[in-house]
Amino acid sequence: MNETIKEFNEYRSRTNELILSKDNLVIKRLFNLDSNTYAEGALSTRTKEMLGLVASMVLRCDDCIKYHLEKCREQDLSTAEVYEVFAVANIVGGTIVIPHTRRAAEYWEALQE
Amino acid sequence: MNETIKEFNEYRSRTNELILSKDNLVIKRLFNLDSNTYAEGALSTRTKEMLGLVASMVLRCDDCIKYHLEKCREQDLSTAEVYEVFAVANIVGGTIVIPHTRRAAEYWEALQE
Amino acid sequence: MNETIKEFNEYRSRTNELILSKDNLVIKRLFNLDSNTYAEGALSTRTKEMLGLVASMVLRCDDCIKYHLEKCREQDLSTAEVYEVFAVANIVGGTIVIPHTRRAAEYWEALQE
Amino acid sequence: MNETIKEFNEYRSRTNELILSKDNLVIKRLFNLDSNTYAEGALSTRTKEMLGLVASMVLRCDDCIKYHLEKCREQDLSTAEVYEVFAVANIVGGTIVIPHTRRAAEYWEALQE
Amino acid sequence: MNETIKEFNEYRSRTNELILSKDNLVIKRLFNLDSNTYAEGALSTRTKEMLGLVASMVLRCDDCIKYHLEKCREQDLSTAEVYEVFAVANIVGGTIVIPHTRRAAEYWEALQE
Amino acid sequence: MNETIKEFNEYRSRTNELILSKDNLVIKRLFNLDSNTYAEGALSTRTKEMLGLVASMVLRCDDCIKYHLEKCREQDLSTAEVYEVFAVANIVGGTIVIPHTRRAAEYWEALQE
Numbered sequence: 001m002n003e004t005i006k007e008f009n010e011y012r013s014r015t016n017e018l019i020l021s022k023d024n025l026v027i028k029r030l031f032n033l034d035s036n037t038y039a040e041g042a043l044s045t046r047t048k049e050m051l052g053l054v055a056s057m058v059l060r061c062d063d064c065i066k067y068h069l070e071k072c073r074e075q076d077l078s079t080a081e082v083y084e085v086f087a088v089a090n091i092v093g094g095t096i097v098i099p100h101t102r103r104a105a106e107y108w109e110a111l112q113e
Numbered sequence: 114m115n116e117t118i119k120e121f122n123e124y125r126s127r128t129n130e131l132i133l134s135k136d137n138l139v140i141k142r143l144f145n146l147d148s149n150t151y152a153e154g155a156l157s158t159r160t161k162e163m164l165g166l167v168a169s170m171v172l173r174c175d176d177c178i179k180y181h182l183e184k185c186r187e188q189d190l191s192t193a194e195v196y197e198v199f200a201v202a203n204i205v206g207g208t209i210v211i212p213h214t215r216r217a218a219e220y221w222e223a224l225q226e
Numbered sequence: 227m228n229e230t231i232k233e234f235n236e237y238r239s240r241t242n243e244l245i246l247s248k249d250n251l252v253i254k255r256l257f258n259l260d261s262n263t264y265a266e267g268a269l270s271t272r273t274k275e276m277l278g279l280v281a282s283m284v285l286r287c288d289d290c291i292k293y294h295l296e297k298c299r300e301q302d303l304s305t306a307e308v309y310e311v312f313a314v315a316n317i318v319g320g321t322i323v324i325p326h327t328r329r330a331a332e333y334w335e336a337l338q339e
Numbered sequence: 340m341n342e343t344i345k346e347f348n349e350y351r352s353r354t355n356e357l358i359l360s361k362d363n364l365v366i367k368r369l370f371n372l373d374s375n376t377y378a379e380g381a382l383s384t385r386t387k388e389m390l391g392l393v394a395s396m397v398l399r400c401d402d403c404i405k406y407h408l409e410k411c412r413e414q415d416l417s418t419a420e421v422y423e424v425f426a427v428a429n430i431v432g433g434t435i436v437i438p439h440t441r442r443a444a445e446y447w448e449a450l451q452e
Numbered sequence: 453m454n455e456t457i458k459e460f461n462e463y464r465s466r467t468n469e470l471i472l473s474k475d476n477l478v479i480k481r482l483f484n485l486d487s488n489t490y491a492e493g494a495l496s497t498r499t500k501e502m503l504g505l506v507a508s509m510v511l512r513c514d515d516c517i518k519y520h521l522e523k524c525r526e527q528d529l530s531t532a533e534v535y536e537v538f539a540v541a542n543i544v545g546g547t548i549v550i551p552h553t554r555r556a557a558e559y560w561e562a563l564q565e
Numbered sequence: 566m567n568e569t570i571k572e573f574n575e576y577r578s579r580t581n582e583l584i585l586s587k588d589n590l591v592i593k594r595l596f597n598l599d600s601n602t603y604a605e606g607a608l609s610t611r612t613k614e615m616l617g618l619v620a621s622m623v624l625r626c627d628d629c630i631k632y633h634l635e636k637c638r639e640q641d642l643s644t645a646e647v648y649e650v651f652a653v654a655n656i657v658g659g660t661i662v663i664p665h666t667r668r669a670a671e672y673w674e675a676l677q678e
Contacts, residue, residue, distance in 0.1 A: 015554035063551035094433025099628035102580035128441035176438035207546025212289035215241035320659025325402035328354035467667035515664035
């Protein structure tokens with residue numbers, strides 16, 4: 001696995017554990033609920049991960065974008081599909097989304113290796 | 114057609130015409146580009162309208178939400194599907210999205226009539 | 227009770243019921259979790275309602291502001307205390323928060339009646 | 340003067356007075372500082388009002404937009420100039436800014452009367 | 453003192469000095485006003501620092517979060533109290549706040565050393 | 566040329582090329598439109614670059630700020646002028662903009678070398 005991806009995932013796991021170790025019930029339940037949100041339902045996980053990606057892009061959160069890109073990769077999205085999600089995000093959110101798209105584009109390449 | 118929906122669409126048409134009548138080239142081209150963004154491509158218009166809806170919800174723009182709800186209705190989304198889009202928006206964007214979800218829920222009902 | 231307050235609360239109840247009637251599990255659990263967040267804990271409900279108010283102000287959500295103002299009223303916050311919350315919100319969030327502060331100030335007056 | 344403009348200004352004055360009557364020193368000083376920000380300096384008031392307008396648009400605050408449009412009118416901005424400010428706001432901030440541009444376009448017309 | 457904390461504070465001091473050396477009166481007065489905002493008043497500095505923290509979290513500004521975490525440490529907030537502030541921020545602001553909570557959790561640990 | 570500036574520009578060029586190599590028509594046209602937005606028109610490029618800068622600051626995008634600072638340098642803005650743009654951004658957007666102003670102030674110094 002690519003080094004950038006590995007580092008991101010290790011950081012994510014380590015800090016999630018730190019947060020959960022403090023036993024704040026509201027945060028614990030929100031983390032749980034977060035996982036449930038993307039489960040198969042009336043909409044497929046594939047569609048929901050695209051929704052999560054576009055929402056993360058217009059809200060401009062690089063770590064959230066990386067996370068959903070990994071999930072989109074697991075759902076076998078093509079590069080053309082991912083770039084159409086990028087297009088919606090950039091049109092709705094404006095050119096302020098471009099720097100995040102740059103980082104997303106790089107991370108997507110790393111995920112193909 | 115429901116009165117709220119009619120009013121919204123008339124206001125939208127009238128003010129769009131006002132804007133376009135001023136012949137600002139950048140704005141004209143952005144309006145054009147906006148329509149192209151949701152055309153069939155690697156992703157279906159159906160999927161893209163859901164992306165537009167969730168992006169509008171987390172960015173909390175009521176008029177944008179109404180517009181995409183109408184488009185989702187045209188794409189025959191079920192109420193269960195639309196509420197799963199609402200769910201992603203509320204989890205990613207937080208309870209600050211709830212008041213917009215309230216107005217979206219009402220507009221969705223109006224669109225069923 | 228003041229008419230504005232009554233209308234706001236009726237609208238809120240009616241649309242919450244509409245949303246919950248659709249049985250989306252994620253949304254239902256988020257609504258539940260939202261209530262738990264402000265329960266007495268390491269911090270008092272009083273403090274947490276101020277936290278909810280300032281967060282709603284910097285995120286500029288009028289309905290959320292109204293809701294937390296009502297809760298702050300129930301917690302017997304003084305006008306001086308509420309205005310110090312307003313001050314933090316305006317300094318952190320900037321003058322873009324002023325129009326929301328105007329509406330908040332009016333609603334706070336209505337809550338005193 | 341147009342009714343919409345009059346109402347907006349009366350509401351603004353009345354609620355500003357309400358806020359200032361509570362003697363919160365931080366808020367008072369911020370209100371003062373706000374006026375100073377747009378005074379002639381290295382940049383002209385004319386330029387600064389355009390800066391205030393574009394900032395209000397990308398942050399999507401209708402009341403702030405109205406206020407700065409009035410100031411831009413006082414500074415004799417042409418419609419072509421105002422629409423170029425709108426264009427920057429829409430490109431940087433994305434199509435989410437369009438509904439605010441619609442309301443801005445209407446208000447600008449009212450200001451010409 | 454922990455290296456991360458030291459570096460952050462040195463960077464902050466150095467760049468604040470750079471900004472203030474340019475003698476922009478509006479910025480200088482805003483910096484001053486910022487300090488006054490958190491002074492003892494109708495609300496305690498302790499409460500206000502929590503307000504500053506939650507506002508910084510929902511607006512997702514890592515440097516602002518670090519600054520207010522240091523102030524919360526000086527005010528002897530317990531870890532349980534800080535995590536209840538985190539909980540309000542995550543519920544109001546949504547899962548988009550989680551990556552900032554991860555970095556906040558790490559910084560809070562560093563502050564305990 | 567200063568190392569930080571060189572690195573930023575190389576990263577920008579490389580990732581822009583990556584994005585454009587994927588041939589997403591909407592993104593390509595948005596990139597084009599972005600350049601046109603700042604061309605001489607009813608307003609000068611000089612004024613428009615200031616508009617781009619202030620919009621980037623209140624939306625808190627460091628890379629966008631750097632880009633527009635470079636353009637402002639090319640347009641021979643003085644330090645006093647740039648700091649008045651900073652002032653508008655900080656007043657409208659609040660103290661949450663200060664950390665971005667710190668990084669902007671450093672980058673502006675680098676651009677003077």
